[in-house]
Amino acid sequence: MYPDHTPQRAVEVHQPTPIPPPVVHPAPVVPVQPGTVPTVASVVLPDGRVVTGYAIDAVRPEPVTAKPAVSRAAVNVAxxxxxxxxxxxxxxxxxxxxxxxxxxxxxxxxLAAVIFGGWIAVQVFSTSGNQGGGTTVNIRKAVIKRSHFRG
Structure with a gap:
């Protein structure tokens, strides 16, 4: 190939696809009743000129609804x-x-411990054969041992 010769490429041509315009629906026309013609007012300025124009009603703000004295959040907290x-x-x-x-x-x-403990104490300290209640000591043997009595 030749040094100054570059191979040719195939040229592709893209045609843009047209976008259709959006469909616009016209707004319905509402017939408007003609209002009353405002009155014409004339004002005389101090230098004697007269200014004439339509009288415009002062813009009245919409009445503000009265807010409650206490907010709902305060009532809920209370x-x-x-x-x-x-x-x-x-x-x-x-x-x-x-x-x-x-x-x-x-x-x-x-109370149950006191009553049960008392019943246990009565059972331990009383003998089954003696109805008088108390401990019987054989005094005769004790006396014999102390006095050395022989009989």
């Missing part, structure tokens, strides 16, 4: 506080009831 106080009173009573019940059960256990 109602939540009242509810919490009501529940707290009930919880306090429940806690007092549980404490009283615990003390009552503890006293019942103590």
């Amino acid at each position: 109602l939540g506080g009242v509810g919490f106080l009501a529940v707290s009173g009930g919880l306090l009573l429940l806690t007092s009831f549980i404490a009283a019940l615990t003390a009552f059960i503890g006293q019942l256990i103590t």
Whole structure:
């Protein structure tokens, strides 16, 4: 090949695809009733000139709705506080009831221990053959041993 010769490439031609214009629907025409013709007003300035024009009503702002004196958030917080106080009173009573019940059960256990312990003591310190209650000591043998009596 020749040094100044470059190979030719095939040229591709792309034709753009036309985009159809958007479909525009015309807005419906609403017949407007002609208003009353405003009155013409004339004003005399201090230097004697007269200015004439249409009288324009002053723009009146829309009435502002009255806001409540207290916001809804404040009312909700207050109602939540009242509810919490009501529940707290009930919880306090429940806690007092549980404490009283615990003390009552503890006293019942103590009473049962005293009664059962007393019954055990009576069983240990009483003899089955002696109805008088108490311990019998054979004094005769004790006297004999002390006095050296021989008989």
